Amino acid sequence: MAIGSRPAASPDTFSVAILGGGIGGLAMALSLATQVPSLKNITVYEQAPAYKEIGAGIGIGVNASRILKRYGVYEAANAISGDRNGIHRSLRRWDNGDEIVSVGAMDEEAGNGGVRQLSVHRAEFLQVLYEHIRDTACAKLETDKRAVEIVEDQKGGKAVIHFADDTHVAADLVIACDGIHSNVRRQFSKGSDLMPRYSGRVCYRGLLPMSAVEQDWPYDSFAVSWLGPSRHFLVFPISQNKTLNVVAFVSKTEAELGDLKESWSSTAPRSEVEAEFSGWDETVQKVVRAMEPRPGKWKLNDRELLDQWVYLGGKVVLGGDAAHAMLPHQGSGAGHAIEDSFVMGQAIKAFFENPSVGLETYMKLYQETRLPRAQRAQLTSRQAGDVYEMQGPEFAGLVFEQRLQVIHDKFKDRMTWVWGHDLEADFNATRTRLGL
């Protein structure tokens, strides 16, 4: 080795710091441990005093289920899932519940590896990821560690993370999965989009015991969305069908918001949901009446597309919502965070096969593979919300029945590109294109 040159990176000594222990951060740790088992120094730093999630349901499409299977956590996640009976959403009319179109979940299709779309309670799902990491000791898990700034060390070899508790730690690679409000994104991105912005919709959320509504349920599946002008209402089963997850979306101008903050703990009286959905299909009314006296009320924020996820010469990289927070209307933000984790694992594995090319090149390989797909998901998630509520130019001048036909045509195969995607082939194609 020449005097002054650095030793080639080796997985034994290479250190990875993952900031944020949500679904994205924990999936990232699982991916690296699974795909690069010789990596010995992976630590997740979570700002909260414990690894925990909110009480709400979340859908995990088969694209993400296939990845969870590779990480060895699919079976445990499947065991806590609700059963959608093979249906992603049955889209129905707001007024009488007639079906507009049924969107299949692509469960058990050829190439799926026997996985299905999962519908899970977020806290139970995070617990599955957490316990797998804890029990296999494949990564260290730290709490009460809020990252405030990242700088390069004086020799330029490592990134140094400064935490709010006045401690710091150096790592060869920092992967920031610190969510929609990402501090790391704010520090490094130079654009004007420093904060999330209001999307034009609020949602009311509730978790009901299934026993409150299952009697006389008129449909084949509990995964149903009712669509109407300026509102849509969705339910799906979680926790082995013991619980029905309810999310009711309403379009509102900024002026109509009052002092509503973006917070998982904001609530509103149930009477407000009753008034918003009065006159809707009888099954919707029944679900609303079974909601808790003060359902959650959430201001939905969105982020602009970000064209750069790799900073500080490849030592700092964004993943999950920090890179590409998207509206929930396609139910795929967490799925895309899980996709990030898979591609990051592939990129780091490829880096150690040829470390002399440098880490930054491989982090750009991660970015080049993931960014176009994630941005497409951000845009189509916005469009999905508008189409659900019959807003946008394609509905101009159409009567209600014609609008339903537009929805039918748009949603029939809308999710195929999300769930049916071959991520590994995508990664390999990008690798070939970049000559790596």
Ligand SMILES: Cc1cc2nc3c(=O)[nH]c(=O)nc-3n(C[C@H](O)[C@H](O)[C@H](O)COP(=O)(O)OP(=O)(O)OC[C@H]3O[C@@H](n4cnc5c(N)ncnc54)[C@H](O)[C@@H]3O)c2cc1C
């Ligand atoms: C109403 C709603 C419904 C949704 N439904 C679905 C769905 O059905 N399917 C789906 O796939 N997606 C859904 N999503 C999107 C999904 O919730 C997100 O895409 C996903 O949670 C992103 O995970 P993440 O780990 O990147 O971010 P987060 O879940 O936000 O986790 C970030 C973590 O980082 C921690 N953190 C933050 N700052 C710091 C710091 N400075 N230092 C250390 N730690 C820090 C936080 O405490 C948190 O634990 C929905 C979103 C909403 C709002």
